[in-house]
Amino acid sequence: MKILYVAAEVSPLVKVGGLADVAGSLPQAIQRLGHDIRVVMPGYGRIDRDKYGIQPLVGPFRIPFQKGEEEITISHTKMNGGVPLYLVENQKFFGRENVYGYEDDGLRFALFGLAVIRMLEKIDFQPEVINCNDWHLALIVNLVNKLPEEEQAYQRVATVFTIHNLAYQGIFDPSVVSSVGLDESDLLELEKEREGKINFMARGISFSDVVSTVSEEYAKEIQSKEYGAGLEELLADKRDRLFGILNGVDYQVFNPQTDPHIALNYDLHSLDNKGANKKALQRECGFEAGTDIPLMGMISRLTDQKGLDILVEAIKAVLELGVQFVVLGTGDFRYQDLLTHLAKEFPHNMKAFIKFDAALAQRIYAGCDMFVMPSRFEPCGLGQLISMAYGTIPIVRRTGGLADTVKDFDPRTGTGTGFVFQNYNAMHLLVAIVRALEHFRDEGTWRSLMERAMSCDFSWDSSAHKYEEIYKLAIELRKKGH
The missing domain is CATH 3.40.50.2000 (Glycogen Phosphorylase B;)
Incomplete structure (x- = not known):
C-alpha cells in the first residue's frame, strides 16, 4: 500500500506530547511490513534543518487561501529507518517557535491541510490512504470528500482519522473553513447546534472512512456521555468502523539495557x-x-x-x-x-x-x-x-x-x-x-x-499489523463508496 501519514508533530524533529512519539515510530513499523509510507508535517521555525538534513524539494508554489494566496515550499528528509518525511514550509504561519497555542491555530492547520492536498500534485507519490491525526488534520479528510468533481483522483483516496485525545477538538469560527474553499454554511448538525462554530474533530470523524483511537478501552469509553466530550453520538454512529489500537513503545529508546542516560544498565537477568x-x-x-x-x-x-x-x-x-x-x-x-x-x-x-x-x-x-x-x-x-x-x-x-x-x-x-x-x-x-x-x-x-x-511486549510491530488491517478496510470501503 501507498500510505501518507500526516501529523502536527513528529519525533525527534518536534515533540510536544505523545503524538510525536507515535508519528516518529509507527511509520517505521509499517514500512517494515513492506508498505510505502511517507510522513508529512508543518515546517516549524524551531526545527533544526541542518541537524536533520532537510533539503528543499518542490516550490515555491502558490495556493488559494482566505481571499488571496499563500506561498508554499515542500522540503524533505528521511527519518530513522529511511521513512521519507515531507515538511510544508510557510514562514508566515509555520515559521514560529511554538507548535500550538496561537489565536490563528485554526487558520494555520487549515492552510496546512490544503497544502498537503496540493503537495500531492507536485511530488511523485499518490497515496491510496491518508492517515490524519487529531483535530489539526481533520480538514484534510473534509477536503478529500468535498473537492470539486473534476478532482476525482482525490475522491478515490481512502482516509483514516486517528483520535489521540478527544478532549481537544479544534473549535473555530466558520470563516476558517471558507479560507480553504469549503462552504462555511455547510455545517454538520452538531455544529448547527453549537452556535454555528465549526468543530475540526467532528469533521474528521464524520468524513473519514475509518476512525481509530489509541486503545481498545478508550474506543469504547468515547461512545459514552462520560468520556465522549459531546461527540459520543457521532462516534456511536461510527461504531462499526471505529477501532482501538494501542500505541507502542520504541524499545530502542526506552531500554534499560542500553539507555545512555541512567547510572547503570540492567535487564531482566541483572x-x-x-x-x-x-x-x-x-x-x-x-x-x-x-x-x-x-x-x-x-x-x-x-x-x-x-x-x-x-x-x-x-x-x-x-x-x-x-x-x-x-x-x-x-x-x-x-x-x-x-x-x-x-x-x-x-x-x-x-x-x-x-x-x-x-x-x-x-x-x-x-x-x-x-x-x-x-x-x-x-x-x-x-x-x-x-x-x-x-x-x-x-x-x-x-x-x-x-x-x-x-x-x-x-x-x-x-x-x-x-x-x-x-x-x-x-x-x-x-x-x-x-x-x-x-x-x-x-x-x-x-x-x-x-x-x-x-x-x-508493547512494541510497535503488533500495532502496525492492526493499522495495516484498518488501512485495507478503509481502501475497500472507499472503493465501494461507503
Whole structure:
C-alpha cells in the first residue's frame, strides 16, 4: 500500500506530547511490513534543518487561501529507518517557535491541510490512504470528500482519522473553513447546534472512512456521555468502523539495557543493578539513599486529566507512610505551585522538577520502584508502558489504555503487572498505593512482579499489523463508496 501519514508533530524533529512519539515510530513499523509510507508535517521555525538534513524539494508554489494566496515550499528528509518525511514550509504561519497555542491555530492547520492536498500534485507519490491525526488534520479528510468533481483522483483516496485525545477538538469560527474553499454554511448538525462554530474533530470523524483511537478501552469509553466530550453520538454512529489500537513503545529508546542516560544498565537477568539507579536518583533528589526505602515517581503534564487533583489530596498521607516521591512535569500553574510548596514542606522525601527533561525522565523510570498514573481519563498512556520496561511497577486508575495494559496484581494467583484502582478519588488512589507498599516489603513477590512487568511486549510491530488491517478496510470501503 501507498500510505501518507500526516501529523502536527513528529519525533525527534518536534515533540510536544505523545503524538510525536507515535508519528516518529509507527511509520517505521509499517514500512517494515513492506508498505510505502511517507510522513508529512508543518515546517516549524524551531526545527533544526541542518541537524536533520532537510533539503528543499518542490516550490515555491502558490495556493488559494482566505481571499488571496499563500506561498508554499515542500522540503524533505528521511527519518530513522529511511521513512521519507515531507515538511510544508510557510514562514508566515509555520515559521514560529511554538507548535500550538496561537489565536490563528485554526487558520494555520487549515492552510496546512490544503497544502498537503496540493503537495500531492507536485511530488511523485499518490497515496491510496491518508492517515490524519487529531483535530489539526481533520480538514484534510473534509477536503478529500468535498473537492470539486473534476478532482476525482482525490475522491478515490481512502482516509483514516486517528483520535489521540478527544478532549481537544479544534473549535473555530466558520470563516476558517471558507479560507480553504469549503462552504462555511455547510455545517454538520452538531455544529448547527453549537452556535454555528465549526468543530475540526467532528469533521474528521464524520468524513473519514475509518476512525481509530489509541486503545481498545478508550474506543469504547468515547461512545459514552462520560468520556465522549459531546461527540459520543457521532462516534456511536461510527461504531462499526471505529477501532482501538494501542500505541507502542520504541524499545530502542526506552531500554534499560542500553539507555545512555541512567547510572547503570540492567535487564531482566541483572535486576540487582536497578538498585544503583535508585540510589543515584535518590541522591539527585536530595533524599536518603537506600534500596529498602520505597521511591515513587510521576512524569506527567500537571493537569486535572492526569489525576493531579486527587494526587495532591492524597500526597501528604503518602509521604507520611515513609515514601519518597519525585515528580517531573509542567502544566497548570496551581499544580506547579502546589508541588513546589510540598517539596519545600517535605524536603527529605518530596522533590518536584517543574520542567521538561527527557534524560531526567529516563533516570526516574530506571530509579523508581513505582510509577503513579491516577488519570481521570487516558486514551493510551505511554508512561506506564515505559515504566514496565524498566521494571518500575505502575499504580494506575482503570481507564482507557491504562485498563488495557496494566493488570492488577493478585497475590492469590501471583498474576498481574501493577496496582489498579477503579473509582476516581483520593482515597482509592491511597488504597492502591498502600497495597503496593505492602507487597514491596516482600522481596520475592516484588521481584516476580518486576520480572512480569519487564516481560511485557508493547512494541510497535503488533500495532502496525492492526493499522495495516484498518488501512485495507478503509481502501475497500472507499472503493465501494461507503
